[in-house]
Amino acid sequence: MPFLRGFPEARIHSQEIIEKALDYIGHDNVRALFDHIEEKGLKRDEILDRPEKFAESLERLFGKAADIIEKQIIMEICMKSDNVKFDSNMTLAEAIRKLND
Amino acid sequence: MSTHLRILIAEDEDKIAESYRIVLKSSGHEVKITKDGQSCVDAYMEELKRIRQERKPANYSKDQQVYTPFDVVLMDYRMPVMDGMEAARRILTAVPGQRIVFASAYLKETLLDSLRHLNRIIELISKPFSLDQLVAVVEDEHLYKQLQKLNVDVERLKSWEPTHVQIYDLLNGLIKIRNLDPNLFKKTLNEQSVQGV
Numbered sequence: 635m636p637f638l639r640g641f642p643e644a645r646i647h648s649q650e651i652i653e654k655a656l657d658y659i660g661h662d663n664v665r666a667l668f669d670h671i672e673e674k675g676l677k678r679d680e681i682l683d684r685p686e687k688f689a690e691s692l693e694r695l696f697g698k699a700a701d702i703i704e705k706q707i708i709m710e711i712c713m714k715s716d717n718v719k720f721d722s723n724m725t726l727a728e729a730i731r732k733l734n735d
Numbered sequence: 736m737s738t739h740l741r742i743l744i745a746e747d748e749d750k751i752a753e754s755y756r757i758v759l760k761s762s763g764h765e766v767k768i769t770k771d772g773q774s775c776v777d778a779y780m781e782e783l784k785r786i787r788q789e790r791k792p793a794n795y796s797k798d799q800q801v802y803t804p805f806d807v808v809l810m811d812y813r814m815p816v817m818d819g820m821e822a823a824r825r826i827l828t829a830v831p832g833q834r835i836v837f838a839s840a841y842l843k844e845t846l847l848d849s850l851r852h853l854n855r856i857i858e859l860i861s862k863p864f865s866l867d868q869l870v871a872v873v874e875d876e877h878l879y880k881q882l883q884k885l886n887v888d889v890e891r892l893k894s895w896e897p898t899h900v901q902i903y904d905l906l907n908g909l910i911k912i913r914n915l916d917p918n919l920f921k922k923t924l925n926e927q928s929v930q931g932v
Contacts, residue, residue: 657888658887658888658891658892659905660886660887661886662913663885663912663913666909666912666913666914667912670912695912696904696905697908698898698901699897699901699903699904702892702895702897702905706895
C-alpha cells in the first residue's frame with residue numbers, strides 16, 4: 635500500500651495484520667502482551683516504526699518461543715501484504731519495515 | 736498429538752524398554768532403544784554425526800546452532816557400564832540444547848546429582864509411572880494443558896511442531912505478562928516432571 639504510506643488507515647491495517655497473527659495465543663494474552671511492552675517503553679502504535687524494539691521485546695519475554703511467534707507474524711504479513719514476499723531468512727523487523735513501506 | 740518425535744531410550748531392563756517402545760511407537764513416534772549409558776551415548780553420537788554430515792537441522796534454533804538428533808532422550812538413572820548421569824553429561828557436552836528426561840525412583844538423589852554433574856536441574860519422571868504418564872511427559876501434555884487454561888489455541892500451536900523449550904518458554908512468557916503466580920503452575924509441572932532448561 636505505498637500510496638497510503640503515512641495515512642492512519644494504512645497504519646491501522648498494518649497493526650491489525652500483526653495483531654491478527656497473534657490470535658492463537660488468546661485475546662487476553664495479546665492484550666497483556668501489548669500492555670507489558672508498552673510498560674517497557676514501546677507503544678502499540680510505535681511498533682511499525684520501531685520493529686527491532688518489538689522483536690527484542692518478544693525475544694526477551696518469550697525466549698526460544700519468540701521464534702515461533704515471529705514466524706507467524708512474518709507469515710501473516712506475507713499473506714496479507716502484496717509488498718512482502720516470503721523469504722525464510724527474513725527477520726521480523728525486516729518484514730514489518732517492508733509492510734510499513 | 737500430531738507431532739512425530741524421535742526418541743532415544745536408555746533402559747537396561749528389556750521388558751521395560753520394550754513396553755516403552757510399544758507405547759511410544761503406537762503414539763506415532765520413532766523410537767531407538769539402547770541398553771546402557773555407553774550404548775546410548777554411542778547411538779546418540781552416531782546419529783549426531785549423520786545429521787551433521789547431511790547438514791540436516793533436526794531442530795534448528797536461529798540464535799544457537801543446535802542440532803538435536805533426537806527430540807527426547809529418555810534415560811534411566813541407574814544403568815550398567817555407564818550410568819545415566821554420565822551419559823547425559825557426555826550428550827549435553829556435545830549438544831547443550833538436547834532435551835533429556837530422566838526416569839528415576841531416586842528423585843532427590845537424581846536432582847542433586849544433576850546439579851552437581853550437569854549444573855542444571857533436569858526433567859524427571861518419577862518411577863514407578865504408568866505408560867500413559869510416560870507419553871504425557873514426552874509429548875509435553877502437562878505444558879499444553881497449562882497453555883490451554885490460558886486460552887492458547889493449542890492445536891494450532893502443535894501444528895507448528897514447537898520444541899519442548901519453545902513450549903516451556905511460551906508458557907513462562909505468558910505467566911509473566913499476565914502477572915500470574917508462577918508457583919501455581921510450577922506445582923502442576925512438578926506433579927509429573929521437573930522442568931529445566
